[in-house]
Amino acid sequence: MSTPAGRWQVHRLVPSGTEGAPDADTATWIRAMSAAFLGGRPTPETIAAQASMMAGHRLRGVYEPGDTAPVATLRSWDARMSVPGGEVAADAVTSIGVRSTHRRRGLLRAVLVDDLAEASRAGTPVAALTSTQGSLYERFGFGLATWTRTVRVDTHAATFRDPGPTGRLRTLDPAGFAAASAPVQDRARRRHPGSMDRSAASWHALITGGVYDDSPRYAIGWSDATGRPAGYVVYGVAEGWWSTGSARIAVHDLQATTPESYRELWRHVCSLDLVGTVSWSDASVDEPLPWLLADPRAVESGPVREMLWLRILDVPAALGARRYPVTEQIVLAVDDPAGYAAGTWLLDAGDPVAPRVVTTTAEPDVALDAATLGSLYLGGVDPRVLARAGRLEERTPGAAGRLARLLAAPSAPWNGTRF
Ligand SMILES: CC(C)(COP(=O)(O)OP(=O)(O)OC[C@H]1O[C@@H](n2cnc3c(N)ncnc32)[C@H](O)[C@@H]1OP(=O)(O)O)[C@@H](O)C(=O)NCCC(=O)NCCS
Incomplete structure (x- = not known):
């Protein structure tokens, strides 16, 4: 070209x-x-x-x-x-x-x-990227779709509510880490819309720190009572204990397929000797961690930051790949100068396992551009908020609310992997 x-x-x-x-x-x-x-x-x-x-x-x-x-x-x-x-x-x-x-x-x-x-x-059906700057990619039809936030735990104040575990922790060998952890991550990420599988490069960077960070990393796995691997955490030392007597640990990834695994991996990092603080800069915005603790104030949440930008390239394939929590029909008029998502589309979620997305000549309920559709796709932003911002036009009264109920996600969209 x-x-x-x-x-x-x-x-x-x-x-x-x-x-x-x-x-x-x-x-x-x-x-x-x-x-x-x-x-x-x-x-x-x-x-x-x-x-x-x-x-x-x-x-x-x-x-x-x-x-x-x-x-x-x-x-x-x-x-x-x-x-x-x-x-x-x-x-x-x-x-x-x-x-x-x-x-x-x-x-x-x-x-x-x-x-x-x-x-x-x-x-x-879609393209995805993370960006160094917030104003670069909307012009190409990408919309901001997932966010992360920093959580910091004061480990001395963190007392876990629930009793001890019935499964087992073990140290994971860096050489076999990716192979052992990929099936776990594959199951865990199903719980979070927006979560992506890791490429070989991404697994390598996770366990080694990649080219920008050569400090050691540690990987701990959790297996449930039957011995089935159910989660892992990868962390490194962000600040050593030798100057203050109290180290800060940085979590680089934590994936759990069960509530018990999630709790025990957090309990582990919060109970490390010589550690006073555990932080995770790319945690989900709806992290359940504070609810595990006797005193939720042991967890401090930092500001929300943007993560994944999505570009819808094929409307029927993208909207047809997800499921919808209510049986609803809505007509979307999508403006897309690049052409990929342009058109007037009927989204019919009448069949809960086979949504229908087809072009239509019906009058649109909602008009929006491709970047806004990318932002809405995973259910991470309320269409009524975008309507208030003038990013989405409600052509039928109440349509933004209907769209909000239709696109609602089971958990806050989250992708913890920058790439
Ligand atoms: C950001 C970067 C890739 C832009 O490359 P570039 O070749 O200068 O961009 P282009 O000339 O193709 O610009 C494309 C459009 O983006 C806009 N744009 C480019 N850089 C921009 C910036 N930093 N902030 C806002 N808009 C920018 C241009 O004005 C242009 O807009 P238009 O087509 O609507 O008129 C380049 O400056 C770079 O390599 N930066 C350092 C690495 C980096 O941050 N990469 C981005 C990774 S997500």
Whole structure:
């Protein structure tokens, strides 16, 4: 694809390598991406480690004639994302970086538009990304759909209400951590709309800290009374105990398939010797933790922060992949200059296991744009709030309230994995 200026071409790379060494184009791409994110010059070992985690991913680069290093980068892969009552295939997009000398010439636009077009051709219903800035992606039809918040526990004040466990904790070996934990995460994430499966790169970064954090990480698993793995927690030391006598532990992920597993993993990190504080910066906004404790004030909640931006590429496939808590029909008029979500759509949730989403000539109940539809998709924001903000037009009185009941999610949408 040509960029608007017509000077550059978007090229697609398939990362490959032999005996642990990435091919030259992939290595150059990684260096360019790292520089765009002010990441410094990665070592050959770092490049090899990153490249090995990109197997099956799609790399994009924009190149100037005569230069082997790209001036713009983007990486994407096929992910699975939980939605209320099911899951959907998602084009996970990351590593969008433009060389500092080439910014504001349309290169972000060129690589992203190219990626979205390919995802649409492949029949992927949604695209998902996390962003360094809040004002970048709405123009491409992405809407903010999940949030996280920091929780901090004063471990000396944290007394757990319920009696001790009937299952078992064990230390997980970093080498086998991903293989052992993927099935657990796969079950746990079904409880949270917006939660995504982890790529190999993401598992590696979780257990090693990736390229930005080389401090040790610890992984603890919980198995229920029958011996079935039911959760895990990964944490590291954010502040050592030696200066204050009381360390701060940072949780990097905690996934639980049962309430008992959730409670026991938290009990474990809150009972570590030499630790005074446990914090988790990407916890869910509806974290049940305070309800486990005799004194909920032992948990301090920090500000809510944005996480996942969603772009609906195929309205029938995306809306048809989730389930709805009420039998309701509604007609949505979606404005989308890029075309993917544009149209007037009947969402008919009369059959609880087979919602029908078809184009219609009926008068719309609600009019909205593609980014707003992305924000509403997982049920994380009330359409009535968006109507008050002028982001959604109620054409039939009370339609925003009907839409709110239709799209309501069983828990606050949450994706704890930045990518
Ligand atoms: C952010 C970044 C990718 C933008 O790349 P770019 O090539 O300059 O962007 P483009 O020229 O294609 O701009 C596309 C649109 O986004 C807008 N835009 C670009 N950067 C913006 C910014 N920082 N804030 C707000 N809008 C921005 C442009 O004005 C343009 O808008 P328009 O098409 O509606 O007129 C680039 O500055 C960069 O690499 N930054 C450091 C790494 C980073 O933060 N990457 C984003 C990862 S989520």
